Amino acid sequence: MKFSEMTYTRPDIDALLARCKQLATKAADAPDGDALIQVYYEQSRAFADYTTASQLANIHYTCDTRDAYWKAEQDFFDANGPAVTNASVEISRAFLANPYVEALTEHFGTTCVAGMKNAVLGMDDRTVELQQEFNALVSQYQQIYGxxxxxxxxxxxxxxxxxxxxxxxxxxxxxxxxxxxxxxxxxHRDELDALYTKIVKNLNQQAKVLGYKDYSELSYVRMNRIGYGQAEIQAFRDQVARDVVPELQKVMAMRAKRTGITHPTFTDLPIIFKDGNPKPIPGYQARMDAARTMYHELSPETAEFIDFMQDNELFDVESRPGKMSGGYMTSLPSYKAPFIFANWNDTSGDVDVLTHECGHAFEGYVAERDPNVPADLECPAMESAEIHSMAMEFLTAPWHHLLFGKDTEKYALLHAEDSFVFLAYGCAVDEFQHIMYQNPDLTPDQRNAEWLKLEKKYRPWIDFDNLPFYGRGAGWQRQLHIYECPFYYIDYCLSTMAALQFFLLSLDDHKDAWQRYLKLVRRAGLASYTELLQTAGLKVPFAEGSVKGIAQQMTRWLEEHQVG
Incomplete structure (x- = not known):
């Protein structure tokens, strides 16, 4: 069904909550493992219509944040979503109380029961009002930004x-x-500062209600991180600061030599080549035609996927007034349809976001068609889900000439370089958030001072040259994730470590790299981050020394492929 034909009906929350109580009772009373497995499939299907309606409202709202009708529908889900989430948590609590609960692990793998435990530890009815307030704060931020x-x-x-x-x-x-x-x-300085203060205090209060020290601790539960915690993330960030940043300084020196900008400042950083950055081919339809050819030639699975997406109008990628910034993929489970949202602006980032969101959408498309995968296990935790997207950016490289023509080699260099350089920024964002939630009484100026310290630690090559906003250390406010989904950003770094390995593997044997990727995709949300990496034969970046070798290989490739 085409997106324009998909109908929206505001869901009956009371009926859904009553259904959730019934399912919780069935989960608690299931007489054996087989019965419990069937209840799990049943409860997973029960949320399909609600989730579809919620996502339709959000898509329409983010496509035009000025539309009063869709703003009201978004407000409805902001207000009622926490109650639905907590009702789902009560179902999880009932599953966990059933003596046959380990049958779910045997049938679905390691993430099912572990994920329910995280759900129970991360939410309950005592935080509903705080969750509603947080949702409203995020919507305010989206309105300011959008x-x-x-x-x-x-x-x-x-x-x-x-x-x-x-x-x-x-x-x-x-x-x-x-x-x-x-x-x-x-x-909008005062509004943005006040909003962030409220967000930090709100989420820290939620954490304290649930028995956690602060939200930096609770976030690992809510992000459904399985098999690692703050210690492993800090060890990873330490490796980036110690082993990646020195390599990046070499990369930035190569960029300065390539561009001829002797003393680059912050506003010079987007310039990658002296004669201009690579430009994708112009025109929405020309790009969509190129994408269809690319995915048809990549594999039979991606050919079927891209036809479904394009034939059903499941893209909204052109920027316009009132549209929320950024890009995302979401799913409409009642239609088994992914949807891609973006803001093209005629830079190479348009291709980044196309291949990135198609990576997410492809995994969703595959998982939604596997009858053995329950809806709530179709997607893994976000550090793993981002592997699908970031690796897809690299694995489509043999067809990037369709989108860049004579600029293809320049784009290959830019994309590999930017992906590598991103690790430093992503770690800065993550460490900043740990500092913010562990020190919630910092003033706006003190928050900005902490950001500038992290800039010097992770991106010592940057000179802000008295630039307004950025120069005073407020540039972090432009990062949507810090306001909307705190502690998500490190997931991009963890997935980048996997994507860079897929890139390096594809240089030697693209078919083998693609098959590894497909194997990882087909595990959907049934495996943890470390298990997924092992499925594809990749290194886990928490281990000491694992990051350094990849960083050195990336630097060597970049040295050997200087163009422009």
Whole structure:
């Protein structure tokens, strides 16, 4: 069914909550393991219509944050979502109380019961009002960000539409673009500072209600991290600071030599080549045609997937006023349909987001068609789900010429370089959030000072050159994840470690790399992060020394493939 034909009906929350109570009773009373497994499938299906309605409302709202009808529907789910989540938690509690609960582990793998334990530890009725308040705070942030319009070049532009100006070869144009963006955020400085203060205090209060020290501790439970915790993440960040940052300084020196910018400042960082960054082919339909060819030639599975996505209008990727910034993939379970949202701005990032979100969507498409995978185990935890997307960015490389033409080699260098350099920024975001939630009484200025310290630790090559907003250490406020889904960002780093390994493997044998990837995808959410890496024969980045070898291989490849 085409997206435009999908109907929306506000769900009956009372009926759903009553159904949840029935399912909790069935889960508690199941007489044996086989019966319990069947109840698990049943409860997984029970949320399909609610989830579909919720996602339809969110898609329409983020496509136009100014639409009063969809804003009201988003408010409805913000208000009622916590009660539904907590009702689901009560079902999990009932499963865990059943003496045959280990039958679920035997049937579904290690993540099913572990995930339910995390759900029970991370939510209950005592936090419903706080969850509702948090949802409303996030919606306020989305309105401030999504409603951004700035004056530049005689035009009213959204934040994503500033992208091409930030990559202009004229440094004055780049500076003007960043200053226009900075001006908008500075104009909303008090609102953004106050919102973040409220978010930190809200989530820390939720943590304390549930018996945790602060939200940095609770977040690992809510993010459903299985088999590792803060100690392993800190060990990973330490490896990045010690073993990756020195390699990145070599990479940034190569970039400066390549561009001819002797003393690059922050506004120069988007310039990757002296004669301009690679540009994808223009035109929505031309790109969609190229994507269809690419996925048809990659594999039979991706051919079927891309036909389904395009034939059913499951993309909204063009930027326009009122549309929320960023990109995402979500699923509409009643239709077994993924949906991709993005904001193209005629930079190479358009191809990044296309292949990235298609990686998520492909995994969802495959999992939704596997009858043995319950709906709530179709997707793994986010550090694993991001492997699907970030590895897809690299595994489509043999067909990137369809999207870049003469700029293909430049894009290959830019993409590999940016993916590698990202590790430092991602770790800075994660460490910053640990500091914020462990020190909730920091003033806005003190928060910004902590961010600047982390910039020096992880990205010592950056000179902000008195740039408004960024120069005072507030650039973190532009990162949607910090407000909307705290502690998510390290997941991109963990998945990048897997994606870089897929990239290096594909250089030697692309068919083998693709088969490893497909094997990982087909495990859906039935395996943990470490298990998925082992499935594909990849190194786990928590182990001491595991990051250094990959970093050195990436630096060597970049040294050997300097173009432009």
């Amino acid at each position: 409603g951004a319009l700035v004056e530049l070049d005689g035009k009213q532009l959204t934040i994503p539409q500033l992208g091409p100006y930030k990559e202009d070869l004229d440094p004055a144009v780049r500076r003007a673009a960043y200053e226009a963006e900075a001006g908008y955020f500075d104009a």
